[in-house]
Amino acid sequence: MSLDATFERVSLPLENPFTIARGTQTAAENVVVEITDEAGMTGVGGAAPSAHYGETADTVEAVLPDLLDAVERVGDPHALHEIEAELASVVNDNPAARAAVSIAVHDLAAKRLGVPLHxxxxxxxxxxxxxxxxxxxxxxxxxxxxxxxxxxxxxxxxxxxxxxxxxxxxxxxxxxxxxxxxxxxxxxxxxxxxxxxxxxxxxxxxxxxxxxxxxxxxxxxxxxxxxxxxxxxxxxxxxxxxxxxxxxxxxxxxxxxxxxxxxxxxxxxxxxxxxxxxxxxxxxxxxxxxxxxxxxxxxxxxxxxxxxxxxxxxxxxxxxxxxxxxxxxxxxxxxxxxxxxxxxxxxx
Structure with a gap:
C-alpha cells in the first residue's frame, strides 16, 4: 500500500498569555502531520513539543522525515503496533514528534473503517x-x-x-x-x-x-x-x-x-x-x-x-x-x- 506523508509547522497565538510557575507563553508552536493513503483519505496528527522535555518545533521537524519514512516502509495504516514499534526504534526520544505520527496513523486507520477512534x-x-x-x-x-x-x-x-x-x-x-x-x-x-x-x-x-x-x-x-x-x-x-x-x-x-x-x-x-x-x-x-x-x-x-x-x-x-x-x-x-x-x- 502506498502512503504519502507531509508536515507543516504552525504558530498558534493564545487568547491570553498563559503563565505557570516555569514561565509565560503567548503562542504555541505545533507541527501538524498528514498521512494520505492511495485512495486519498488523510489522517491528521499534531505535535505540541515542550522544551521542558527537551523538544522544540525545530527538533520535531528534524526527526519527522525519518519517522514518516518508517510509516511508509510499514505501508499498512492498520498495522498500528508495528508502526509505533518502528517509530520508537527509529527515534528513541522526541515523544511529541512520535505522537503526531501515531495520531495521524490512528486517525487514518479509523477513517478507513468509517468509525470514530473510540x-x-x-x-x-x-x-x-x-x-x-x-x-x-x-x-x-x-x-x-x-x-x-x-x-x-x-x-x-x-x-x-x-x-x-x-x-x-x-x-x-x-x-x-x-x-x-x-x-x-x-x-x-x-x-x-x-x-x-x-x-x-x-x-x-x-x-x-x-x-x-x-x-x-x-x-x-x-x-x-x-x-x-x-x-x-x-x-x-x-x-x-x-x-x-x-x-x-x-x-x-x-x-x-x-x-x-x-x-x-x-x-x-x-x-x-x-x-x-x-x-x-x-x-x-x-x-x-x-x-x-x-x-x-x-x-x-x-x-x-x-x-x-x-x-x-x-x-x-x-x-x-x-x-x-x-x-x-x-x-x-x-x-x-x-x-x-x-x-x-x-x-x-
Whole structure:
C-alpha cells in the first residue's frame, strides 16, 4: 500500500498569555502531520513539543522525515503496533514528534473503517469525564475574572496554576468567583515537600479535589513525603513521563497524569493507563497547549479516564482545526459520523 506523508509547522497565538510557575507563553508552536493513503483519505496528527522535555518545533521537524519514512516502509495504516514499534526504534526520544505520527496513523486507520477512534477501541462515550479548564497565573483580580468567565461559559471543573507567594490569595479569589466549581491545583514542581503538605491543609478547607505535581520530579522522596502526609490526593505529572515511570510513582501518588506528548503515541498511552490501573492508581490525561489536531485524539481516551485536563485548544485565540466538542467541559464523543479522531481543518 502506498502512503504519502507531509508536515507543516504552525504558530498558534493564545487568547491570553498563559503563565505557570516555569514561565509565560503567548503562542504555541505545533507541527501538524498528514498521512494520505492511495485512495486519498488523510489522517491528521499534531505535535505540541515542550522544551521542558527537551523538544522544540525545530527538533520535531528534524526527526519527522525519518519517522514518516518508517510509516511508509510499514505501508499498512492498520498495522498500528508495528508502526509505533518502528517509530520508537527509529527515534528513541522526541515523544511529541512520535505522537503526531501515531495520531495521524490512528486517525487514518479509523477513517478507513468509517468509525470514530473510540468506537474502534470499543469504548463507551458516555463514560467520559468532564475536562477541567485551566486558570493560569496572573494578577489576583485577573484570575478572579478568568474564573468568572469560565463559570459563565459552563465549565464545572477549574484547574488553578499555583507556585507563587500569593497561592492562598489566588485560590480564594477563584473559590469566591466559582463557589460551586470543582477545583484542582497544579504547582508545576514549585513547592518544597514541607510547603506542599502545609498548603494541602488549607487547600482541603477550600474543597480542592487534588494537587498536581507539588514538588520537583527530581525529588522522588519528596513526592513520597507529600503523598504520605498530604490532606489531599496527589497527581504525578512531571514525575510520570513514560510507561516505565508508573511502578516508581505507584507508592508516591494517587493519580497518574499522562500526556500524548510525553508517551509518544496512543498505544503507549493506553499501556500507561493499564499499568496505572494495575498499580491501583487513578488516571488523568492532560495536554500541552495544542491544536485539535492532537487534542481530538487525546479526547478519544476519555472513557478510560477518571479525570481529564484537555483544554489546550480552548486556550487558543484561534485553532485551524475543528475537533471533539469540549464546550462547557463536556467531552462529546457520541457522533458516529465523525470518523477517526474527529480533527478536521476548519476550512472543510
Amino acid at each position: 468506537r474502534l477501541w470499543g469504548l463507551d462515550p458516555s463514560a467520559a469525564p468532564a475536562t477541567s479548564y485551566t486558570i493560569g497565573l496572573d494578577e489576583t483580580e485577573r484570575v478572579r475574572e478568568k474564573a468568572e468567565a469560565a463559570v459563565e461559559a459552563g465549565y464545572p471543573v477549574l484547574k488553578i496554576k499555583l507556585g507563587t507567594d500569593r497561592d492562598r490569595e489566588l485560590v480564594d479569589a477563584v473559590r469566591e468567583a466559582a463557589p460551586d466549581a470543582r477545583l484542582r491545583v497544579d504547582a508545576n514542581e514549585a513547592w518544597s515537600p514541607r510547603e506542599a503538605v502545609d498548603k494541602s491543609e488549607w487547600l482541603a478547607d477550600r474543597d480542592v479535589e487534588f494537587v498536581e505535581q507539588p514538588v520537583p520530579a527530581e525529588d522522588p522522596e519528596g513526592l513520597r513525603f507529600v503523598h504520605e502526609r498530604s490532606a489531599l490526593p496527589i497527581a504525578a505529572d512531571e514525575s510520570c513521563v513514560t510507561l516505565s515511570d508508573v511502578p516508581a510513582i505507584a507508592d508516591r501518588c494517587d493519580i497518574a497524569n499522562l500526556k500524548l506528548m510525553k508517551t509518544g503515541g496512543l498505544l503507549e498511552a493506553r499501556r500507561l493507563i493499564a499499568a496505572a490501573r494495575a498499580h491501583g492508581l487513578e488516571v488523568m490525561c492532560g495536554c500541552m497547549i495544542e491544536s485539535n489536531a492532537s487534542i481530538a485524539a487525546a479526547a478519544q481516551l476519555a472513557p478510560l479516564l477518571d479525570y481529564a485536563d484537555l483544554d489546550g485548544s480552548l486556550l487558543l485565540a484561534e485553532d485551524p482545526y475543528d475537533g471533539v466538542d469540549l464546550s462547557g467541559g463536556e467531552i462529546r464523543l457520541g457522533d458516529r459520523d465523525r470518523a477517526g479522531t474527529g480533527a478536521r481543518p476548519r476550512s472543510e
